[in-house]
Amino acid sequence: MGNMSELQEREQQLQGMGASLPRKEDARFIRGQGSYVDDVKLPGMLFGALVRSPYAHARIKSIDKTRALASPGVVAVLTADDLKPVNLHWMPTLGGDVQAVLADKKVCFQMQEVAMVLATDRYAAADGAALVEVDYEELPAIVDPKKSMLPDAPVIREDIADKKEVGHGPRTHPNHIFTWEAGDKAAADAAFANAAITVKEEILNPRVHPCPLETCGCVASFSKPTGQLTVYLTSQAPHLVRTVLAMLSGIAESKIRVVSGDIGGGFGNKVPVYPGYVAAIVASIVTGVPVKWIESRIDNISTTGFARDYHGVGELAADANGRIKGLRFTALADHGAFNSHVSATKFPAGLFSICTGSYDIPNAYCRVDAVYTNKAPGGVAYRCSLRVTEAVYLIERMIDVLAQKLGIDKAEIRRRNFVRAEQFPYTTSLGWTMDSGNYEPALDKVLKAVDYDGLRREQAEKRAKGELMGIGISTFTEIVGAGPTKVCDILGIGLFDSCEIRVHPTGGVIARLGTMSQGQGHATTYAQIIATELGLPASDIVVEEGDTDKAPYGAGTWGSRSTPVSGAATAQAARKIREKARKIAAHLLEVGEGDLDWEVDRFRVKGNPEQAKTMKEICMVAHTGNLPAGMEQGLNAVSYYDPPNMTYPFGAYVCVVDIDKYTGETKVRRFYALDDCGTRINPMIIEGQIHGGLTEAFAVAMGQQMPFDENGNHLGNSLMDYFLPTAVETPHWETDHTVTPCPHHPLGAKGVAESPHVGGIPCISNAVIDAFAHLGVTHMDMPHSAYRVWRQCHALGIDR
Ligand code: MCN
Ligand code: CUN
Numbered sequence: 001m002g003n004m005s006e007l008q009e010r011e012q013q014l015q016g017m018g019a020s021l022p023r024k025e026d027a028r029f030i031r032g033q034g035s036y037v038d039d040v041k042l043p044g045m046l047f048g049a050l051v052r053s054p055y056a057h058a059r060i061k062s063i064d065k066t067r068a069l070a071s072p073g074v075v076a077v078l079t080a081d082d083l084k085p086v087n088l089h090w091m092p093t094l095g096g097d098v099q100a101v102l103a104d105k106k107v108c109f110q111m112q113e114v115a116m117v118l119a120t121d122r123y124a125a126a127d128g129a130a131l132v133e134v135d136y137e138e139l140p141a142i143v144d145p146k147k148s149m150l151p152d153a154p155v156i157r158e159d160i161a162d163k164k165e166v167g168h169g170p171r172t173h174p175n176h177i178f179t180w181e182a183g184d185k186a187a188a189d190a191a192f193a194n195a196a197i198t199v200k201e202e203i204l205n206p207r208v209h210p211c212p213l214e215t216c217g218c219v220a221s222f223s224k225p226t227g228q229l230t231v232y233l234t235s236q237a238p239h240l241v242r243t244v245l246a247m248l249s250g251i252a253e254s255k256i257r258v259v260s261g262d263i264g265g266g267f268g269n270k271v272p273v274y275p276g277y278v279a280a281i282v283a284s285i286v287t288g289v290p291v292k293w294i295e296s297r298i299d300n301i302s303t304t305g306f307a308r309d310y311h312g313v314g315e316l317a318a319d320a321n322g323r324i325k326g327l328r329f330t331a332l333a334d335h336g337a338f339n340s341h342v343s344a345t346k347f348p349a350g351l352f353s354i355c356t357g358s359y360d361i362p363n364a365y366c367r368v369d370a371v372y373t374n375k376a377p378g379g380v381a382y383r384c385s386l387r388v389t390e391a392v393y394l395i396e397r398m399i400d401v402l403a404q405k406l407g408i409d410k411a412e413i414r415r416r417n418f419v420r421a422e423q424f425p426y427t428t429s430l431g432w433t434m435d436s437g438n439y440e441p442a443l444d445k446v447l448k449a450v451d452y453d454g455l456r457r458e459q460a461e462k463r464a465k466g467e468l469m470g471i472g473i474s475t476f477t478e479i480v481g482a483g484p485t486k487v488c489d490i491l492g493i494g495l496f497d498s499c500e501i502r503v504h505p506t507g508g509v510i511a512r513l514g515t516m517s518q519g520q521g522h523a524t525t526y527a528q529i530i531a532t533e534l535g536l537p538a539s540d541i542v543v544e545e546g547d548t549d550k551a552p553y554g555a556g557t558w559g560s561r562s563t564p565v566s567g568a569a570t571a572q573a574a575r576k577i578r579e580k581a582r583k584i585a586a587h588l589l590e591v592g593e594g595d596l597d598w599e600v601d602r603f604r605v606k607g608n609p610e611q612a613k614t615m616k617e618i619c620m621v622a623h624t625g626n627l628p629a630g631m632e633q634g635l636n637a638v639s640y641y642d643p644p645n646m647t648y649p650f651g652a653y654v655c656v657v658d659i660d661k662y663t664g665e666t667k668v669r670r671f672y673a674l675d676d677c678g679t680r681i682n683p684m685i686i687e688g689q690i691h692g693g694l695t696e697a698f699a700v701a702m703g704q705q706m707p708f709d710e711n712g713n714h715l716g717n718s719l720m721d722y723f724l725p726t727a728v729e730t731p732h733w734e735t736d737h738t739v740t741p742c743p744h745h746p747l748g749a750k751g752v753a754e755s756p757h758v759g760g761i762p763c764i765s766n767a768v769i770d771a772f773a774h775l776g777v778t779h780m781d782m783p784h785s786a787y788r789v790w791r792q793c794h795a796l797g798i799d800r
Contacts, residue, residue, distance in 0.1 A: 010600050015539065016532030017747070020684035023521045024538075025262075034262040040219045040232045042290040046075055048280050049125035050299070051115040051132045053107035056143070056374040056712020057154065058136040060105055060114070068117055068131040073124025077132060078116045078283060080104040088282050090159075091248045094240065094272055094490055095348070096167030097177075097339035098159070099377065101278045107136070108156050108337035109376045110712050111302040116279040118291060141374040141712035142175065145311060145334035148371035149173040156337055156372045166339065168348040177339050177370040182353040182430045188365035191326025195317030199401045204781045205390045207309035207334070207375070208704040209301050210382040210696075211724060212518070214264025216304050217294035218277045220284040229285075230257045233277060235546075236266045236516050237342075237556025240490060242548045244273045245281065247491075260546035266518035267696070268381030269305050271342045271558050302717040305341060306706060307382035309334035309375075310390040314398040322406050322413045327364040327429075329355050329394050333379060335370050341380035342558065344488040344495065350380060350387030351646075353430040354479040357395035358439050358650060359417040364429040374712045382700075383693055383757035385480045385559040396474045396762035400769070401778045409456075410770070411447055414475045415440055425743070432479060434648040435750075438676070438740045442652040443475050446674045449736065450654050463774050466798070468659035472767025476759035477650040480751035481564025485642045490555065496642040497565040498552035499573045501530065503635035505623040507616040509534070509541040511570065514554010515562045516546045519692075520753060521685040522562060526570050528681055529747065533574035534581075535601030535615040552638055560649075560751030563681065564742075569641035571746040576637035584621055585613040587628040647742045647750035651675040651759045655767040661798050664790025666768060668698065668731035673760070675735070677752035678742040687735055690756040694733050697760025699725050701768075703783045723783070772796070 015021045028034055065077040080102040083089035090098045103114045115132050119125035140154050147153060155161050155174040165171055168178035192198055218233040229251055235241045238258040246253035263270060280293040295304065310331050317326035331352065335341065343350055349368035356364050380386055403413040418439040419426045427433045447453075455471050462469045485494030498514040511526055527541035544550060554566065578598070585603040586593045589611055596603040603618075605611040621627070622635045656670040673690060680686055703723030707715040716722050741748030761782070768784045769777060775796050780788070793799040 007600060014531040014535065014537050014601065016528050017681050019528060019682065021524055021528060021538060021682060023524045023685065024527065025521065025523045036214055036262050036264055037217050037219060037232050037234045038294050042219060042221055045219065045290040045292055046118045046120065046283070046287060047122045047125040048116045048118050048283055048291050048293040049129040050113050050276060050279070051117065051129045051134065052111040053103065053114050054110065055107060055136050055138050056110040057139040057141040057156070058107050059139060060103060060107065061135040061137055063115060064133040067133065068128040071124065071128045071131050073120040074117060074128035075120065076118045076287065077128070078102065078279060083282055086282065088248065088278060091273065091278050092244060093338060093340040094342040095339040096345065099275065099338040099340050101275045106158065109374050110714055111299065111376065113275040113279065116283060118283050118287065143373060143375065143708050143710055143712050145332050145371050145373050148175040148373055156374060175372045177335055177372060178348050179367065179369050180349040181365070181367040183365035184363065185365040187363040188326045188328050191363040192315070192317040192328065195325055196320045197406060198315065198317045199398065199405050200313065200315045201398060201401050201779045203312045203314055203394055203397055203779060205308040205310040205312065205393055206782060207306050207706040208382060208700055209306045209706055209722065210267035210269045211301060211722065212265030212267050212269050215295035215297060215300040216270060216274055216276070218280050219290055219292045220281040221290035222281070222284040222288070224288050227251065228255050229281065230259065231277070231281060232259050232261065234263050234270050235260045236270045236518060236558050238516055238546050238548050239514055239553050240555055241273055243491065243493065248278070258548045260516050263516065263518040267383060268307065268558060270518065272305050272340050274304055297719060298717050301722060302714050303376045305378035305381040306376060307379065307384060308390060309379060312390065312394050314394045316398050316402050318402055322402065322408045322416050324359060324361050324417050325363065327356060327361050329366040331368045331390065333368055333370040334373050334375065335379050336375040336377035337372055338377040339370070340377035342490065343380065343386060344482060344490060346487055347386065351385060351479050352387040352391045354388055354432055355391035355395050356428045356430055357392060358419060358437065358475050358477040360419045360423065361429055366430060375708060383696060383754040385478060385754050386482065388478055388754070389758045389761065392476045392758045393762045396476060397765065397779065400766050404773050404778055410473050411443065411452060414443060414473065433645060434477065435645055435742050435744060436740050437477060437648060437650050438738065439475060439650060442650065442674050442676060442738050445736065445738065446652040446654050446672055450670065450672050452654070455656060468661050468771040470657045470659065470767040470769065470771030472655040472763045472765065472770055474653045474759050474763035474766060477648050478755050478758055479646045479648055480560035480754060481643055481647040482559045482561055483646055484644060493555065494642065495555045496640050497554035497561065497569055498638065498640045499566055499569040500552045500638040501573045501577060501636065503577060503619050505620050507536050507540060507619045509536055510544065511541065512544045512551040513566050513570070514551055515557040515566045517557065520557065520562065520689065521682065525681045525685055529567060529570045530574050533571055534578060552640070560753045563749050564647040564745060564751045565641055565643050567681070567749055568643060568746050569639045572641055573637045573639035576639065577635050580635060581615060581618045583628055583631065584618050588613050588621060644744045647678070647745060649675065649677040649750040649752055649755050651755055653759050653763040655763045657767040657771060659771050659789060661793045664786040664788070664793060666702065666784055666786065666789055668764065671731050672734045672736065673756060674737060675752060675755055676738045676740050677755065678740060678745065678750040679748035680737070680739065681749060686752055689753045690735050691733050693754065693756030694760045695725055695730050697757045698730060698764060699723060701761050701764035701782055701784060703785050705783050
């Protein structure tokens, strides 16, 4: 064996798992060398501009293209009537519904796509769009989901008014999408009937938008001679998009190529298939030249995948010591005018049923009713792992409400209810089997770090002086890594993921994956996994994602699934290669495979360690004729990984706020976040993800909201109105970690990217509300903007 320092040196040279390797992709990004969809410029390309509806609900009586067609540079104007002959005026959605590509007889939300104007440049297209004359007859709009299913509510989706179901069970009203439930209602009801104490609260997750820096868009290029369709598109899930395009166009999937270049932020906004993509594709098929369509900021905020709009009611039942005996959570989900968000077929309400959180709750029941309204479609986006944000917000808020009612400390009540380390794997009363966790030490570590007792003493002193200070805690568990194909599919396609690795003669490696980075650093972290597994330096490992012609099939990057699913596929593919390399090494060293030990970057003969073959040497030999009998050349492998379970990362966060009772101004004084995502591949990238997710949590908790008036007019669809925190507003984040490996993942890793958002929002809310706890306040809805916090102070009469 080599001495330790030599070994360590070799290991360090690999820059494998555990190293805080700076992101490889940043060398391009910080030099302005990224290549985004709007950088794609093809010869003869036309520009498409969408004509959008000014009304939230209206019948289209006529569309007059004459003036637009006469406008300089305008080549064509497409409407639903033009798409009908090719049957492309409607398209399937990832939520099992259909959506109008261009409005067919009526519009169902403000800014809905009505026509596409094609012109020789972007300005001519915009001018042309302004000249399309649409005659609308306005209809009454439904904006409040609570009014959606009233008996006399106007029917939003006349196209499916008679359908008894839209993919997810019986519908009870034309504006009803589905009702989904989990758990044992009778058992939960009994727990409530027998409980010493019960609490109930209405809790809103307002409609917000992830607002990535780069808006959505595409360049569609159809070649008439070959019948080949190439679409450059900002997609988090290029293969799923290709499948949907094949389904809707009838073009063979082998003749469709979807290419996602660099993505300037996705945050779930770039999962769905949008009407603009399909309109641009049809436009390219019709005109025979490439067509580019890029959203403006206002288009993006008003029409593409928003998040949340979840109207929850939480109920907990407990004994006098605060041990929770029962949980009942219901939610009314506003999906807008089309059910377009990504959801696994069996989970139309996403993974909401993870709402028992980190707690051992014996009886639970949850129910989600989803409805149509005259608002843009969506609901699942924004670092959310399919409604986990809403679930975690509800339980983390409700446990505070319970603590308050019982007069038990908010850290103590969590401790009394945690699933204990020895209970894992732990099956929740709503049916999930949580893989691993160690909650109490994580909470204790955080409380110690912030001197929780000292903070509570300080708070008591401040309260005595009439000042407002709040301490928020959240001890959340996420569910990420969708998911096992036995329970998870989208449009019938199982949610496995894939990695193909090719090793070249001199030891360079190229890996291709079905996922798609939007800023998560995949080019770096997948390379680190391969470096460790194959003993080849990360610097020589190239990672490629996003081109469906090159990468093996996979469901893409969302729901923090890249590490849990594709990270595992990467390890498995690399291990297949290492096993082949072992056979070659055994052949070269003339020993049995079992006589070899793997050591960082080479195989050594047991008992005769001077005899060794490095991976680099084996790479070359694999491309010669000197191989074991019958073995083919090459060192390539592909793995399609079907995860046996989801992964359940967790965290313990504490937030301290100071509130000015005269103005409502709220300052996050301190935020301490401890995350546990099992084995950590790149600590620096993890920290970056946590900083980003916490900043987005701060945005949601403190200021983001998409307001509408009663006619469905959007009241805040520009960055003048919509809150995006900059470095100026953003608090300082303190991060920490524990490591509880995932028992079923080949590397022991869990996902992490969404945790800080999911756990951060309730932590900040809990802090703000805790500031008012001694005054009897149990809940305040987000966002906690200064005005709204001041209103609370005013209602309590403490602002004078
Ligand atoms: N990682 C790690 N060790 C772990 C877990 C993760 O080093 N145990 C690293 C991974 O290798 C990867 C990164 O952390 O480089 C995030 O990994 P993971 O948690 O698997 O999440 P995904 O890569 O699947 O990212 C998806 C997630 C989602 S769903 C949203 S929304 C979101 C987020 O990522 N959108 C983002 N973070 C974002 N960050 C940026 N910059 N831009 C977005 O659009
Ligand atoms: Cu829900 S936002 Mo991310 O899963 O793409």
